[in-house]
Amino acid sequence: MRILLVEDDAETAAFVARGLEEAGHVVDRAADGQDGLFLATGGGHDVMVVDRMLPKLDGLSMVRAVRAAGIATPAIFLTARAGLGDRIEGLEAGGDDYLAKPFAFAELLARINALARRPPLQQEITVLRVGDLEMDLIRRSVSRAGKRIELQPREFRLLEFLMRREGQVVTRTMLLEGVWDFHFDPKTSVVETHISRLRGKVDKGFGQELLHTVRGAGYVIRADG
């Protein structure tokens, strides 16, 4: 999930960002309302987490402006104050939820999940399968033909990205954005290197190959020939 975090206090921002990333989300950050507005209007976020007090453009106005731009991304406000009046103001501005600092991180996560309208744990996809390859997202474990495979964090993200798009060709650019969060060309063979490592663990020694390269385009994971 892609989350926009707009928070000026560096410490809080770092804490929240880290927590969200550990939970497997991609986090875009902005330190003031103006930057936040711009990133938000770019769209593509599933949720935005916005501090109410921000330099340049306060959180309330920011979300109002985002809504005016026709963006419906759900918003959660963070605030030092916790009065009822504040809450009403926030909702009127187009916010969807409200959290008073200091807050329990777990609660933020829960609300984010709720807002993104994900069935809370019930129907959620927790196991990806491609052929005899299995990935359990909760246990963070991977196995093929019943045999456990140890993956590094980056390798895991890479494989997850591919498996979620089984059968589709995934371009290098998509991988750099989705797995590395690079928005530029590193001009090195990062992707190839990790694909190679992944192959060593996932394909080598098992009869059928699952990771296929599509020259000039990218990679696919696929069970059939």
Add this chain to the structure above:
Amino acid sequence: MRILLVEDDAETAAFVARGLEEAGHVVDRAADGQDGLFLATGGGHDVMVVDRMLPKLDGLSMVRAVRAAGIATPAIFLTARAGLGDRIEGLEAGGDDYLAKPFAFAELLARINALARRPPLQQEITVLRVGDLEMDLIRRSVSRAGKRIELQPREFRLLEFLMRREGQVVTRTMLLEGVWDFHFDPKTSVVETHISRLRGKVDKGFGQELLHTVRGAGYVIRADG
């Protein structure tokens, strides 16, 4: 889709161009506004992606000039700055959209599709069919009578070009421009060679032939006799 990219920073240009090409588009590049204007007035582009800051002729002026020349090709501006004023200026100059650097490439792609007035993702044509031959543009896969066919990048583009024009005679010149991006006659039999290879994979072994030669004119793909 044919896209004109006008960007002076070589790295950014390379990254964007590569991403677009991976996504199956044809990219024409210019490094300054003057060249950009020249290429744009040539027409034939579906979208142009223009940096605002360019040598010789800035992006804004360039697009204004293109519009003055009666070319309506939709334009997307790229910019380092992110102010609202800039956005307005851009729209006034005849730009259709606006993207602040650094931007997520996926977003650029989405906006390009939006501007080209493509049905947004839902109704998009992703599968081409001619007789029992099928091409899935997202999966980049081709199959005939249910049997998977492996195609090289150039072969894929060639077949796609033909299938999009089912029943129409496609001339050698059209192919050279649309598939090879050649704007001159190579005076060799590139086209014939690739048609031949394509036949070997697509027609050979299946009863009915789909690729037909039209002597002195070009080629057609057609299911019936």
Add this chain to the structure above:
DNA sequence: AAGCCACCGTGAGGATCCTGCTGGTCGAGG
């Protein structure tokens, strides 16, 4: 605080694959 270790990106070298060209052959049309 120092040292160790896991993880990851870098860059080079080499393997592999793709593709355009050549030139001989085929076959349609006149």
Add this chain to the structure above:
DNA sequence: CCTCGACCAGCAGGATCCTCACGGTGGCTT
């Protein structure tokens, strides 16, 4: 039967990709 366009197998240059070893970094332990 002749001519010209089309076909296609084989080849080589070059682009792309794979793999490996190395070193930096940051986290963790002692």
